[in-house]
Amino acid sequence: MTAVEEVPTSAAGNPIGFGRMVRKEDVRFVRGEGNYVDDVNLPGMLHGAILRSPFAHAKINSIDTSAALELPGVVAVVTGKDLEGLGLAWMPTLSYDTQAVLATDKVRFQGQEVAFVIAESRYIARDALELIDVDYDPLPVVADAKKALDPGAPIIRDDKEGKTDNIVYEKWEAGDEAATDAAFAGADVVVTQEILYPRVHPSPMETCGSVAHMDPVTGKLILWTTTQAPHAHRTVYALVAGLPEHKIQVISPDVGGGFGNKVPIYPGYVLSIVGSIVAKRPVKWMEDRSENLMSTGFARDYHMTTSIASTKEGKIVGVKVDVLADHGAFNGVAQPTNYPAGFFSIFSGSYDYPAAYCKVKAVYTNKAPGGVAYACSFRITEAVYAIERIVDCLAAELKMDPAELRLKNLLRPEQFPYKSPTGWEYDSGEYEKTMKVAMDMVGYDELRKEQAEKRAKGEYMGIGISFFTEGVGAGPRKHMDILGLGMADGCDLRVHPTGKAQIRLSVQTQGQGHETTFAQIVSHELGIPPEDIEVIHGDTDNTPFGLGTYGSRSTPVSGAAAALVARKVRDRARIVAAAALECAPDDLEWELGRWFVKGDPERGKTIQEIAMAAHGSLELPEGVEGHLDAQVVYNPPDLTYPYGCYICVVDVDPGTGQVKVRRFVAVDDCGTRINPMIVEGQVHGGLADGVGMALMELIAFDEDGNNLGGSFMDYLLPTSMECPDWELGETVTPSPHHPIGAKGVGESATVGSPAAVVNAVIDAIAPFGVRHADMPLTPANVWRAIQGNPIRTDMAVE
């Protein structure tokens, strides 16, 4: 089940199964022939633009659209009042809250949608925005999550009847509070640290958008849209807009990056649909970058008071975390219903100790909605950051090497499957082995020697470790649903008479290479070369239902479905082969691509021959129909648990606070690796995210709720200059419950890397007495930390 076996090569040079191969989808992308939403161009298409609030909190007294309507080329202007008449001014979020499509009574975050212009060109639409006159009465603002519950704080969600505070939920908890308190009480050493995971943004290179085409004759709505979950979106549009679901076709064409940003349904999509209905023409809405950064699903914003207890020898006995979660003005987090704090409770991490407890309180603030995004695996980024940061704080307190402390506490192979203190069942892992690989690759002991030598000379380098376990592949239907839609995914496979195949997926690639990897899975099971397998995805009229791609779930869920559907086809092929060979199905044995008679290997049929036979005149047994197709809906029995050890080496200039990432070693274990080239690419991208978040990415706010990260001049993404040549290693510990032993890897590096970078920087400046400073560790923040006065990063720098 591992990928180490010899795999034969097809005529086109591709592995028939798992292995490195170049991607099939690249053919169009390198020619500039990708088809993204902004490339969609329909006859008569109009363009929409959204007028957004400059205020974070303000009453709307009036909106005067008359001047905009008079601008030549403007077809319509929609306001909240218009939508109220259609019952569409508010829409449900993925968390059973409501969100304004267009503001009616007041605006609740800077950038909130206030009016929608539909015009003949994108230039005219934007001209019209300037002609809309909105009369606002500014209101006091809640920008600091820590002040959201102060007595006298303005109530943001006064649209909710009887709402008298800014609480989203008062307490969600996991683990055993009493046992954890007892563990702490009896511990030799307790370390507590306030740890902020600030608001950041997935910021894919393609912003969000849609083209809505409601055909006035047939009543069919076709919606091209940037979505990671086309079917879920379709069902929600049916529920929200009252449109019959069989008349809605959602098409996710090529998506230019998702990272969780393209999971929610945004007002702009709904407005493009309304626009198309009103104008009786297709309407395109594409947001610009500042709209993307200011109004679409942000990530993180968790204030985590984290404590760890241990013996004086460094055996961890307990961990607890108290979280204040900033959800923005509407609760728009995308995660399974039963998990309002996502999978944060996996914060207990990769270590062997019995007692852990967390509680989470979530508040509303005058900021954009969101929270779950940017490859967080449903808040596992926050959880891993908290545990890996506090373990380093403990190491510092104990004056113990952080590698040694981890090795002393890592779970051991014989403990798997491991039931964590907060109820997760980790499927498999050889943690110490993986960590040793990382330490060898980076030359850990030599680096510590070098560090000591440099410190003696007044030079500062740091080594940071992050060991992470995450749970992905949501998830078992009875526990995991989003808006009542169970998180199972379907897969349809058809083998044509000439032996070529089409596999239809419910998941949606945004760069992860599904057109290649899913072909490889089918290839592995059926022996059909990958070049003979077409992967179809993104169009809800042509693909089976499923919950889409995020939370690293494609391989664990849809990958399993693909393997199982191929096995179903293989089983059917056996019956057809037996009929063709005039023997019993039990007389046949399988080798890649072929059923043959046991003991008489010359007598057999290739899958291609079987496909033709299935569709031909061959007499088939009673009850067996003439095709080689199958359909599977995979309801995962559990999550899978990829893990890894990352080690980052930095050099810090204490005179300026500048940090240079010298090296980054990443050893991942994601079980079976379908295409190592693609796995490596996924890891590289996530490691860059870690450098970005640790050192420069930030959306902060001032006291008036002004968004200070609203363009690429302020929301800084890492360039090639900040990223070293990543050094990757691997171990392979298959998941015992997954059909091909694969665990998924798409978000692992984003989950694991920030702690490695932060730990490295803090390690570098530890001689100055620094134990912690919050991300992003900009030069200013590093210097201030060295002075003993780190910057509070979620609010404006003062």
Place this chain on the structure above:
Amino acid sequence: MQTPAPVEYAKATSIADAISRLEALGEDSRPVAGGYSLIPMMKLRLARPETVVDLNGIAELRGVRVEGNELVVGAMTTHADVLSSAILFEHYPIFREAEHVIADPIVRMRGTIGGSMCQADPASDLSAVGSALRGNAVLMSSSGSRTVPLREFHDGPYETVVQTGEILTELRYPIRPGAGSAYEKVERRAGDWGVCTSGVFVVVSGGVVTDCGIGMAAVNADHYCAPEAEAMLMGKAPTEENLAAAAAAAANEANPIADQRGPADYKRHLASELTLRALRRAVAASQGA
């Protein structure tokens, strides 16, 4: 993506043509050079000229040459050409060091030194360089040309003394035999504006500093320079102690404001630290020359 407001366009064919068009069109017209400052502002609708006059066709505005004891840089010389100029590098490596950390390689292919100077961003690297070198700006209008010292060129953030109907045609920098120069910059990320920058030149002769210039960007120093620090260093031996004192003085001539790049105390610290580092290297270069 955002889009500009309606605008008219004219392409100037010569300096005289540019001047006469701008004068005729008046204050609602803007010249466009590389465009990497003006066009983004137009897209954000912070700038709304009625007409843009394109200077990109005027070859005589480009190029670097030596004229007597001055280095002359045409206003439309691109950042890339300033960066790679052997003439500038020979006399003042500070140009190459500064250009290396301005914007990114693509922007530098079309963005110009004149455009940067006229944009007058408080973090403008070339303004710090120009003030450090005590260069001059040559402005032309229908009434002829005038020369303005770069230390008098700026009139506040994003404001210069260039009048309607006038264009910047050249930057001129005095050649100083034996000068060493250096540029230091801290930025949050490659391509970002500086949190603080310091650019200096020093001439060490007979064991003492006989000439120096200290320029700083992004820390709100008047005219991007630190004349008191310069005065403190003149005639002194370039010892570490004296350099440090000058650097500390330069920091006092900064008036940094807190923003997302950093708090004021940090910026002021950088003003001193970066000036000191730049001075050390400039002195070493001068002594080695």
Place this chain on the structure above:
Amino acid sequence: MQVSVSINGVEHSRDIEPRTLLVHFIRDDLQMRGTHWGCDTSNCGACTVWVDGAPVKSCTMLAVQAEGSEVTTVEGLAKDGGLDPIQEGFTECHGLQCGYCTPGMMMTGRWLVDQNPNITREEIREGISGNICRCTGYKNILDAIEYARDHANSEVSA
């Protein structure tokens, strides 16, 4: 106003508003969709094309400014139906994932190698610092551009 721009060797004349950005002219007026856009502030480089052989962020140039110039876009890289070594390199080295930054990245990469056939990896790293990628972490992109450097006389693949 009437504007005439040559793109990939083909002259295109259109009557457009002077404020039309070059990237919109290419994408919307001429329906050439290979050039993308990703920001408002000229930072991301997704829109990179060549104007008279020099890379330009086409979101920051008016189409009318390209009058009389030769513009090259990603669609102009492939010759006679075959791929340019830069396109081969990005495929062989997995230098793209979602493909959105890729046209701009290849235009910059191709130009860097053309300017300096002996360009080093670190020079490439600096050379692409004006093109942002969110998917690849850059390592494979550097490999891809090195591939183009090392396969200058690569056989054009169909």
